[in-house]
Amino acid sequence: MASTARGVTRVLLLADAPVLRRGLVSMINETAGMQSVGTPGEIRRALTLVETARPDAVVVELGAGRAATLGACRDLRRRFPRVAIIALATSEDPAVVNEALAAGIRGYLMMNTSPTLLGWAILAARAGRTVVDPQIRRVEPSAVPAAKPFAPEVPLTRREQDVLDELLQGQSNRQIGRNLFISEDTVKSHVKAILRKLGARDRAHAVSLVLSNRTPGCTCGAHALQAAAPEATADI
Numbered sequence: 001m002a003s004t005a006r007g008v009t010r011v012l013l014l015a016d017a018p019v020l021r022r023g024l025v026s027m028i029n030e031t032a033g034m035q036s037v038g039t040p041g042e043i044r045r046a047l048t049l050v051e052t053a054r055p056d057a058v059v060v061e062l063g064a065g066r067a068a069t070l071g072a073c074r075d076l077r078r079r080f081p082r083v084a085i086i087a088l089a090t091s092e093d094p095a096v097v098n099e100a101l102a103a104g105i106r107g108y109l110m111m112n113t114s115p116t117l118l119g120w121a122i123l124a125a126r127a128g129r130t131v132v133d134p135q136i137r138r139v140e141p142s143a144v145p146a147a148k149p150f151a152p153e154v155p156l157t158r159r160e161q162d163v164l165d166e167l168l169q170g171q172s173n174r175q176i177g178r179n180l181f182i183s184e185d186t187v188k189s190h191v192k193a194i195l196r197k198l199g200a201r202d203r204a205h206a207v208s209l210v211l212s213n214r215t216p217g218c219t220c221g222a223h224a225l226q227a228a229a230p231e232a233t234a235d236i
Contacts, residue, residue: 009122010037012053014046014072015061015088024059024088031119046072050080057122062087062100063111067171068179070103071162077104084125088113092136107131154197163190167203168210 011034013024021039028036037053050058058076062069073085086107087100097108107121110133121131156164159180166176173187180187191203200206 007033009034009057009126010053010055011035011122012037012046012050012055012058013039014058014069015039016064017061020061027115027118028059031115034119034122047075047079050076050083055083056126057084057086059086059088059118059122060105061111062089062091062105062108065179066096067162067166070100070105071158071165073100073103073105074161075158084122086118086121086125086131088118094136097132097136101130108136109133110135152197152199156194156197160190160194160197163187164194164206164210167191167194168207 011028013021013028013036015021015024025036025039028034037055038049046058060069060073073087076083076085084107085105086109087105088109088111089096089100090111091097092110100108106125106129108131109118109121113121113133117133124131159182162180163176166179171179173184173191176182176187177184194200195202195206198206198209200209
């Protein structure tokens with residue numbers, strides 16, 4: 001893809017709904033100094049398009065299927081650390097905000113944000129700043145995970161980490177399979193591998209181990225402890 005003029009911020013847009021994608025394209029292209037360089041409809045295509053389009057920033061829709069989207073954001077952060085990631089979200093829950101920031105997102109805006117705020121958040125994120133929509137009650141700095149994530153002696157694979165992220169949200173094997181586009185039997189195999197690597201007795205114990213090793217004050221996934229317990233043995 002041909003390079004744009006110097007000073008233009010190239011933005012990749014990742015959203016499921018065609019109407020939202022078209023709206024975002026208009027917002028970006030009508031913002032001075034910015035240009036849309038791609039709108040993949042599927043998360044799985046995003047990383048490939050980033051390699052070819054070389055955007056300066058990626059705007060992602062963070063709604064349904066949040067775990068899969070955050071997994072893609074983590075991959076993007078690892079492979080392209082200079083690309084700024086901004087989320088357009090449906091949740092005002094500070095725990096969800098913290099989870100997004102921990103995944104490498106540097107701008108967290110509500111879906112009804114203005115073009116002006118979106119443009120400013122993209123530029124701020126590119127400059128290394130973290131932006132949270134003023135509609136959301138303030139997230140205390142101490143609540144933002146700053147420490148390294150829990151690391152077992154035997155590292156988890158990328159797919160096992162994706163499954164673990166779903167476990168932290170209290171998802172069943174069936175729902176995990178739907179969210180990650182894998183079979184329920186494959187999910188069960190990944191869960192068993194995760195429990196073995198973490199030295200956990202069951203799903204609830206695995207969630208407890210991960211959360212207890214995160215930064216004090218982080219509320220990410222705290223609701224999952226109670227949600228995971230009832231299916232700790234039946235859904236392994």
